[in-house]
Amino acid sequence: MTTPSPVTGDLGVARPLIDGSWLDQASLGAADATNPSTARVAGSVVLSGPKEVDAAVAAATAAYPQWRAMSPDKRRRILQRVEELMEERAGELARLNSLETGAPIFMSTLLVQLCAGWFGYYAGWADKLEGATIPPSPAMVPGLDYTVPEPYGVVGIILTWNGPIVSVGMKIAPALAAGNCVVVKSPDLAPFTVAKFAEIALEAGLPPGVLHVLPGGPEAGDRLVRHPDVAMISFTGGIPTAKKILSAASDTLKPVLTELGGKTASIVFPDADLDAATTEVARSFCNLAGQGCNLTTRLLVHRDVYDRVVESTVAAATALRPGDPFAAGTGLGPVINAAARERILGVIERAGKDARLVAGGHAADPASLGEEVRDGFFVEPTVFADVDPASDVAQNEVFGPVLSIIPFGSEEEAVAIANGTVYGLGTTLQTRDSSRVQRLVPQLQSGSVNVNGSSTQPPGAPFGGYKYSGSGREGGREGLYEFLQTKNVFIRI
Template identity: 75%
Template sequence: MTSTTSVSHDLGTTGPLLDGTWPNRTSAGETDHIDPATARVNGTVLLSGPEEVDAAVAAAKAAFPAWRAASPDERRCILQRVEESMRKRVPELGRLNTLELGAPLSTSAALAHLCAGWFGYYAGWADKIEGVTIPPSPRMVPGLDYTVPEPYGVIGVILTWNGPIMSVGMKIAPALAAGNCVVVKSPELAPFTVARFAEIALEAGLPPGVLHVLPGGPEAGDHLVRHPDVAKISFTGGIPTAKKILDAARHTLKPVLLELGGKTAALVFPDADLDAAVTEAVRSCFTLSGQGCNLTTRLLVHREVYDRVVRSTADAAAALPVGDPFDRRTALGPVIGKAAHERILGVIERAAEDSRVVVGGRVPDRVGLAPRIRDGYFIEPTVLADVDPHSEVGRQEVFGPVLSVMPFDSEEEAVELANSTPYGLGTVVQTRDVSRVQRMVPLLQSGTVLVNGASGQPPGAPFGGYKSSGYGREGGREGLYEFLQTKNVFIRA
């Protein structure tokens, strides 16, 4: 176990950003923020309700004409300044993220860098939004036919708690580059990093009414979705909440972008670099203590190398340092809170009835933890072998540090197992056989296929899912055009 370091752990108070100001009182009251590493209160959150949502949407609607009319150069320069300011404040943003989520400090800093990267990427798109000219047909009325991409207006963004600073980059940067104004419902479990980002954006020159941040619960989110002046919703989170959002959105027929859960499988064939495959699977699964939608949570291994891979995976997971997220050696911090802690341990207990717990599965020995964090919500990195692919842990998202390992005997079986869950966010294929890759990629039902390892999610790569993992794309050109609608213009000759 790792030890603690000397650092202030007080988050202070945060609340909504409304039209460039920070009210000191809100209609929905306030709540304590609990540090996942200590289980103690370390901050206060002023919660937004329908009243704050109405005020934010009205201000965003009023700011939209000027922001839309701003020259592409102006929007580009502002977003570039946001990127530069965020780069300078990565240590601060990383610290806030760690205090909110319990994520290791190195992971938090990497997420802040990713966010800055998306702002730089979409700054470059701001002056490259172009339509097309439609060729004339000899049988049609002659004239000029062309398209104009236009912003929607006010975009409602609903963030999840497990990586809010990353979602800020993927959602807010392209929406602003396209000329929209944004109202963000930040998660009540993790609002501090998003609030600090908003301050940085204002300091960098973003006009006050263009971006609003509202920490709040389900009532605020529901009101934002139903608001008639919100033109589109972008949501990251779970399937049950997504269904509620779709039900609320039907009243105004607004489009919704959904980035939902996943049950990513890594398929390991005998010709793969097995050491690299194990390292990649363990790194991916236990990032953020397994609390990520596209982390590798299933390891499908050819029976020929199954026992070897299980042993190596268990050894690698057992070697991961668990402890204080502010210690640079820590690989796994706590899970987000008490409810998640109890739920994940329950999943492991049920899974142990018909699979083999190779390593982990328990709360770490508190004697080995530094005194400051002995009450925190820690769970050992857990590897389960011989998992039934149709079981709860084999099919459903755990959102905790649990890796399920299961064997296969053929390519066909590997594809069937990979596709056997309701999700379709990502798949990893570990093999040196290029022909195998070409055979398998068209058969895998997922929005991303990674061959022999992850790319690190570059901002130019589109990200999104198939099936119950949602629809729409974030990142890349596709992510920009999610926030644009196309107008066709015909001028008769």
């Protein structure tokens, strides 16, 4: 008898968490949750609306004085316990993440490990929030001038569906370490891993009222942004939604941290390790089925090695087998739903009129996927060559497993192409020439530059973008201080 794959498992019910209690009902009813790998209903989501947002914010406001007054070392120990429990239950969290997003299990496991690592990192900051003394000025009256970092109070966090467990670590951990209370609007398409995290946080000793999790759609997000008692917003998502959030936040003049899209370019020079470079690019643009902001979606290749790199990239990409995310050897999971698949296939069809399709270009063949996932929302790894840098597929996010290969002839041309979009999240340089790296890094308009491979985003590294890729930083010291305000104190002597 064949053992069924975990991909057929049940997601359960994702419910709102308000003031330490889970709600069985909410104002917007409930919706089915579909497993993108099987296209079958696998769970249910209790949907929050403005009423639940108001209740959560009121509870967070009431809990804030006690949470802020808690000794920093006690907050540190609670967050360290969150890290420990996440590590103990990493298998359960990774399973949920793969069921609701379709990410291959090896990737879900890595994402859970990263999230736990961010909690450990920011736990260490909880009792190390220090101000500074300001040197006196001869022109001023004598006195002591110093600064104090203080939390905002109640912060709203809006998560996206493509990697919610990552944002849990990068957003919630520093917000709590800084002494804030948090109201999270989790994505209605992928709320289950976030709900399980919240369960773990309560078990770790986080006081009721400090963390609230509200699965929901735009109505809940809009109310959270506009609520007068929410002091700041941290948002991950797309540019159109970010514009709406920034406009809504202007009513109360609250600050908004935005982590938005990207059109990351990997620039390959003739002296690079070409095999390693193409393997890295294929892995990147197919990661999370291409549904990530900082994945490599443009491959800029020097004309001297262009044909060779196109050939090896196609070989590397087509070797990534779509299929059951729990099966060994699966390199590509599904996209999030049927609408996303149709949108991506439409982009591919339009791009094929002007560029040369060299790999993929279709929905994955159901016969190649396996019986349990044959109806899933899979798209073949798709590669276009000879792409016009100004074309739609090279300029805009596809949010699917689609790569554009673009030739260049000089460093100046490569930099111009890399910088030539509204985005500025990441760039990769593939070269052995250290002097070239030093020349080009200052010219690249992106929040991160990787050399000869992508970063695994250690907890201490800041992450964020230039231009339309967002404002503010997540991760590291910079990510912590996004959730703090600086107060200046002067005492006359």
